[in-house]
Amino acid sequence: MTTLQDCLDRDAQDPLRGLRSLFTLPEGVIYLDGNSLGALPRASARRVGEMLTQEWGQGLIRSWNSAGWFDLPRRLGNQLAPLVGAGPDELVCTDSTSINLYKVLSAALDMARTDAPTRRRIVSERSNFPTDLYIAESLARERGLQLQLVEPEEILGALGPDVAVLLLTHVNYRTGAMLDMAATTAAAHAAGALTVWDLAHSAGAVPVDLKGAGADFAIGCGYKYLNGGPGAPAFVWVHPRHADRFRQPLSGWWGHATPFAFTPDYQPAPGTGRYLCGTQPMLSLAALECGLDTLQAAEPFGGMAALRAKSLALTDLFIERVEACCGGHGIGLATPREHARRGSQVSLTRIHPGQPEGPSGAYAIVQALIERGVIGDFRKGDGAAHPDILRFGFTPLYIGYADVWQAAEHLHAVLASGEWQAPRFQQTHSVT
Ligand SMILES: *Cc1c(COP(=O)(O)O)cnc(C)c1O
Secondary structure, three states: OOOHHHHHHHHHHOOOHHHHHHEEOOOOOEEOOOOOOOOEEHHHHHHHHHHHHHHHHHOHHHHHHHOOOOOHHHHHHHHHHHHHOOOOOOEEEEOOHHHHHHHHHHHHHHHHHHHOOOOOEEEEEOOOOHHHHHHHHHHHHHHOOEEEEEOHHHHHHHOOOOEEEEEEEOEOOOOOEEOOHHHHHHHHHHOOOEEEEEOOOOOOOOOOOHHHHOOOEEEEOOOOOOOOOOOOOEEEEEOOOOHHHOOOOOOOHHHEOOHHHOOOOOOEOOHHHHHOOOOOOHHHHHHHHHHHHHHHOOHHHOHHHHHHHHHHHHHHHHHHHHHHHOOOOOEEEOOOOOHHHEOOEEEEEEOOOOOOOOOOOHHHHHHHHHHOOEEOEEEOOOOOOOOOEEEEEOOOOOOOHHHHHHHHHHHHHHHHHOHHHOHHHOOOOOOO
16 A cells, blocks of 8 residues: 555655656645646746747847747647657647647548548547537538547447548547557558547657557647647647648648748648648747747656656556545546556546436535645536546646645545535536
8 A cells, every 4th residue: 555655755766856846836736637738837937928028029020030930830840749759840830729620630531532532431439529529520511421429449340441531539538548549540541541640638648659650640739738828739740641632721821832922822831831821829839839848858857758657657546546545435437547548647437326316526526626726627427328527637747646645635535524515616617
């Protein structure tokens, strides 16, 4: 049985422990929601302030050239690329995940159906993040195609000669379950389908090898494990074998081969330029750069492999402590125990003991934890097969072993005291 002292000892010996000082975290908070909004890097305020006062205030429009603004999406793309197994000049930071999905799914459908017009199905997971399903639904409707939603164990069986694109999220946002990208991509290719991978809960959280897996397209999020700040630009990656055929549906001028020639017709830029649409948010990109720097700071200590090893140790510890101290309170585990199938989060299910049909209390339990300074979040369930979830993300850059131990103790205290039943915890806010 792990004790608090064991955890303090592990923190003292952790080679990554110094990275926490790269972040500004409020006193008394154990932040287990970096999977939804990463913490604020210490460097961000100064960097964004400098761009605001110097580059914008003094440089004015000259900064598009002199401060390197115009190239920032590409430069940050190159900084991020090694974290997801992409090569130089293959990835670009731009727009939102939802918008990037629209671009790549549209381009992927064009490619797949030009080669084989009889491919009329898009396959995805029923429990994929809703925006992915909504965007796919809209593209399917526009083009008269069919969107087929399946359970994770049905994915491979759903592949067939009429599938154009397999659209999957690598790490599931609800359960934290991780798919085998290489094996799934190989199966899709064997069936003649292209793959689109959403890396929202993978980039900066788990090692990803897009090129090694032979993936076709990927998108991902800048404000989760990449610590880019609320609404940070997301990213797009296209395998170089498809780059020249990629037709951007949002063919804005930033994707043009010569944007400042101001020609009336669209000619896509060679390389990653064509994944862009219009003018990019420089202040947000500046904050994203500071977020990417926090991951780069882990390089001397073993980089993504070291972060992954610590992430697994933290999530293992949380599972162990919750199972040791929260028995009898209707708490279950939704996240796979097997390391190869787990992202960097632990999702607990909650079914009210004795009242399995009634409200689970999961939302109020999360609110009570937040009042105690342990910040996780709640994700609504969908019937008996998908109970309500208490979700905890573990960012090894700033979470330590003693934090995990304390978080499990707080969860036990909230459950054992029944304090979550207080009326103030029952009020639902617009963002959960
Ligand atoms: C967080 C998340 C998104 C977010 O999309 P936005 O366009 O940034 O709102 C998309 N897909 C998945 C799988 C996510 O987890």
